[in-house]
Amino acid sequence: MTLWGGRFRESMEESAWRLNASLPFDRRLAEQDVRGSRAWANALCRAGLLTPEENAQIQNALGTILEEFRRGEFQFQPHDEDIHTAVERRLTELIGPVAGKLHTGRSRNDQVATDFRLWVLEAIDRLGAALRNFQAVLVARAEQDLALILPGYTHLQRAQPILLSHWWLAHFWPLQRDRQRLLELRKRTAVLPLGSGALAGTPFPVDRQALAAELGFEVPCANSIDGVSDRDFAVEFLFCASLVGVHLARLCESLVIFTSAEFGFFTLAEAYSTGSSLMPQKKNPDLFELGRAKAGKLIGLLSGLLTTLKGLPSAYDKDLQEDKPPVFAAYDTLMEVLPPLGGAIATLKVNAERLAASFEPALFATDLADYLVEKGVPFRQAHEWVGQAVRAAEEQGITLERLSLEVYRAITPHFEADLYAVFDPLRSVTRRKEEGGTAPEAVQRQLARAKALL
Ligand code: ARG
Numbered sequence: 001m002t003l004w005g006g007r008f009r010e011s012m013e014e015s016a017w018r019l020n021a022s023l024p025f026d027r028r029l030a031e032q033d034v035r036g037s038r039a040w041a042n043a044l045c046r047a048g049l050l051t052p053e054e055n056a057q058i059q060n061a062l063g064t065i066l067e068e069f070r071r072g073e074f075q076f077q078p079h080d081e082d083i084h085t086a087v088e089r090r091l092t093e094l095i096g097p098v099a100g101k102l103h104t105g106r107s108r109n110d111q112v113a114t115d116f117r118l119w120v121l122e123a124i125d126r127l128g129a130a131l132r133n134f135q136a137v138l139v140a141r142a143e144q145d146l147a148l149i150l151p152g153y154t155h156l157q158r159a160q161p162i163l164l165s166h167w168w169l170a171h172f173w174p175l176q177r178d179r180q181r182l183l184e185l186r187k188r189t190a191v192l193p194l195g196s197g198a199l200a201g202t203p204f205p206v207d208r209q210a211l212a213a214e215l216g217f218e219v220p221c222a223n224s225i226d227g228v229s230d231r232d233f234a235v236e237f238l239f240c241a242s243l244v245g246v247h248l249a250r251l252c253e254s255l256v257i258f259t260s261a262e263f264g265f266f267t268l269a270e271a272y273s274t275g276s277s278l279m280p281q282k283k284n285p286d287l288f289e290l291g292r293a294k295a296g297k298l299i300g301l302l303s304g305l306l307t308t309l310k311g312l313p314s315a316y317d318k319d320l321q322e323d324k325p326p327v328f329a330a331y332d333t334l335m336e337v338l339p340p341l342g343g344a345i346a347t348l349k350v351n352a353e354r355l356a357a358s359f360e361p362a363l364f365a366t367d368l369a370d371y372l373v374e375k376g377v378p379f380r381q382a383h384e385w386v387g388q389a390v391r392a393a394e395e396q397g398i399t400l401e402r403l404s405l406e407v408y409r410a411i412t413p414h415f416e417a418d419l420y421a422v423f424d425p426l427r428s429v430t431r432r433k434e435e436g437g438t439a440p441e442a443v444q445r446q447l448a449r450a451k452a453l454l
Contacts, residue, residue, distance in 0.1 A: 021081050
């Protein structure tokens with residue numbers, strides 16, 4: 001039976017029923033629906049609309065239903081339109097007409113908005129924990145790789161030496177912001193729609209503050225119309241997930257590049273690599289490629305929901321039923337992708353000799369300019385003179401380090417024999433010891449900050 005049979009004489013056409021029904025996906029809200037109903041029954045009881053005995057009957061039966069869901073024994077029926085209908089139908093089977101009192105002063109509009117927020121609140125916590133675990137992998141890598149220096153890139157061109165730990169931690173901080181964003185979203189999600197009714201509010205003296213507290217919400221929503229139609233929390237969740245996806249994609253892209261033969265900085269563990277059906281020699285970084293691809297899917301889910309919401313007239317519209325699949329899909333995507341990516345990163349082998357071999361003297365051109373600055377030369381002038389040295393070396397077909405002191409001194413006598421000391425990765429990174437820099441001592445402090453946040 002539907003929850004709305006009274007005015008109808010005909011039953012719904014089969015395909016129309018299937019389009020309308022949301023049970024195939026909103027059964028995922030089963031536990032939240034039971035929790036919401038239990039709190040609503042308590043509120044009705046406090047308002048004098050259920051006797052304590054009736055409430056006890058309802059609470060017991062809802063407890064039974066929850067157990068049935070948890071054990072996987074709940075029997076859905078072909079006529080369960082959505083999870084709310086299924087729970088109420090089962091409640092009626094268990095306790096008869098008293099079950100019919102539960103929906104007093106409530107609508108599925110405020111009910112579904114409440115269930116969904118409860119679900120998203122839990123998803124925020126679980127996703128936050130998964131992100132934290134992933135960050136812990138990056139921190140462990142950073143601790144392990146403190147002694148290693150690699151060429152840092154801008155525009156994917158060799159730029160300046162950096163500590164490998166510094167590079168790992170560069171991918172820690174975006175995820176830290178993602179976790180903060182989720183926490184801020186938590187506050188906006190913990191606003192209770194229940195008690196909004198269909199759109200105009202509930203006519204019964206329900207204490208919505210107490211209801212909010214019982215369900216773990218911070219406050220009841222201030223406006224019942226907004227209460228049943230606000231899906232900002234779903235959009236924001238999708239945005240947070242998309243940005244996590246973008247952050248992971250950038251890390252994954254670097255790892256695809258760094259595990260290639262051309263770079264060879266890292267070697268993938270076999271447990272996290274794939275082969276080719278045609279080329280026997282191939283060992284592919286498919287997991288990093290998939291990690292990169294998921295951002296596209298997540299962004300699509302976000303723009304899909306935004307587009308669904310755009311232009312809806314006020315209060316509840318059935319379009320809003322379409323809010324749940326993208327949120328579930330985004331959550332599942334990240335929960336599926338984070339653990340294997342973390343495992344693949346934790347088990348990467350760093351090829352220290354490849355890192356060492358990839359240093360070329362041009363990486364120290366900035367250090368050479370800084371050397372002149374320390375001799376009192378204005379930086380712009382120093383940049384120009386080092387640029388001339390780069391050109392001279394290029395013309396002679398040698399590196400900056402091989403360029404003779406005479407040539408340097410012909411450019412400017414500020415160059416002296418000690419200039420050759422700059423061509424040293426450790427010297428270069430060690431000088432950058434201010435907050436946020438790549439010197440080992442600065443990275444140690446950064447690492448301590450990162451660990452304190454886990
Ligand atoms: N299954 C619906 C949803 O997910 C529940 C709310 C239905 N409300 C209504 N007035 N038909 O949005």
